[in-house]
Amino acid sequence: MVMSDRLAQIPDSYFGKTMGRTIEHGPLPLINMAVGIPDGETPKGILDCFAEAIRKPENQKYVAFHGKETFKQAIVDFYQRQFGVELDKEDEVCILYGTKNGLVALPTCIVNPGENVLLPDPGYTDYLAGVQLAGAQPQPLVLTPPYYLPQWHNVDTDVLLNTRLVYLTYPNNPTGSVATKDVFDEAIAQFKGTKTKIVHDFAYSAFGFDHKNPSILQSEGAKDLAVEVFSLSKGYNMSGFRVGFAVGNKDIIQALKKYQTHTHAGMFGALQDAATFALNHYDDFLVYQNEIFKARRDKFTAKLIEAGIPFEPMQGGIFLWLKTPENYDSERFEAYLLKEKSILVAPGIPFGEHGRGYVRISLAVDDERLMEAAERLQSLKHLYK
Incomplete structure (x- = not known):
């Protein structure tokens, strides 16, 4: 082999x-x-939009590497509507070819070999591969029952000093635990003024049974160090479409966009049109x-x-x-x-x-x-x- x-x-x-x-x-x-x-x-309306978009001549050719203006604007409008978060569609939005691609690529974009990345334990399985592909060092962020929330005081100080990226995911896969805004406030305060960045995997954002799930970007100062990765797969029943996006800290977003210019040549325009329709019409x-x-x-x-x-x-x-x-x-x-x-x-x-x-x-x-x-x-x- x-x-x-x-x-x-x-x-x-x-x-x-x-x-x-x-x-x-x-x-x-x-x-x-x-x-x-x-x-x-x-939903049928999304499928109808996709079918119509396939036939458009402009969608049968290369499109802009970083996405259609209509799709990026739909993302901005969605975050304003759902979370009261303002975004710059050019500097704070990165379209992803499935959120897994972005989550795995992120360490390569912003972490150097030998630096630490904190991974939730338990947490989504494929974060680890992204850390190892970057030559970085995975470190466990142990989450304990029953609520599986970060306990920053339990993480070794030397580990934290060399940590450049922290993964969070709420609602949590696999435990079904959720975070409040206070949890995100604490995470932002923990790493404010340090070299450590945060990525929040928000794949199951639609599913909050006792209260609506907050965005980490609702916390004051979050854009200084955090990005959030949002998936259309779960909430809209669009898992086969492989469409998502990252939003937040402009430096991380620009690193992701640069990475994608070397690995992708622009998302299929019809997919972008279908995703735009979903975000605009299916709250x-x-x-x-x-x-x-x-x-x-x-x-x-x-x-x-x-x-x-x-x-x-x-x-x-x-x-x-x-x-x-x-x-x-x-x-x-x-x-x-x-x-x-x-x-x-x-x-x-x-x-x-x-x-x-x-x-x-x-x-x-x-x-x-x-x-x-x-x-x-x-x-x-x-x-x-």
Whole structure:
């Protein structure tokens, strides 16, 4: 095999090697609760806009590297409407070809080899690859139950001094925890006047069950050191479109834009038109999405509580963080659920060392299968005695 040393040292992407594989399971019909892809259809108006945009001659050619003015303006208007945050569409907006691309590229853009990057543990699996590709040093930002929020005083001072980037993600993938504005205020205050920058992964922004999820950019001084990465995949059921954007600190944004001029040649114009239409016309759909997943959370967790099966509070996002029974680590329990109950979940260990005693359950399945899965899990209550 021909592979650079740097690439060879990076573990295979967990979801890259598991999505699309043939699943061998027990005798019951398979219920796939492993993947965070909302199960609803893309709204018809967005699809109609996309179909019409494909036929436009100007969309069949190269477009501006940094995006159409209409798309960037839609992003600016959306953030003003939703969060009361003002953005400069040229200096503070970077269009992304799927948010994962931006999140993985960011360390290469602003971190030097040997410098520290703090990664939430537990947190999204592919942050690590971006740090390793940059030759930087990953350091854990340990998040503890039940609320999984940063405890800055618990991070070693020497680690903080050499830290150049911190990843935050709320609603948290995989734990379903959320942050208040106070949490972001504290993070900004912690790193104000230092060389450390913050990236907030806001992929599940639409899903806040007890209160609307705040943007980190609502905190005073946030633009001095933070960017936020927003995805259209989850809230708008547009995961296959691979469209997102980063907003915030102009220096980080310019670094990302420079990087993309060497790796991409402009997003397909029709995709930009569809994303523009979504941002401009589907605020109500985001509310509807939130209501769907809140109702699923309520029904699913009621079944678990009834059976005495422990889980962490799910206050947002689309994932439930389920404790494994005693004497089961996450991978063994994943295999057990698949064999005995034909339920496919994600083991906790790819999300960090502190995921060993958990599995991640996606609620992105229809209500009938969700309740069937809950009843199958209820039958395992003896394992938790």
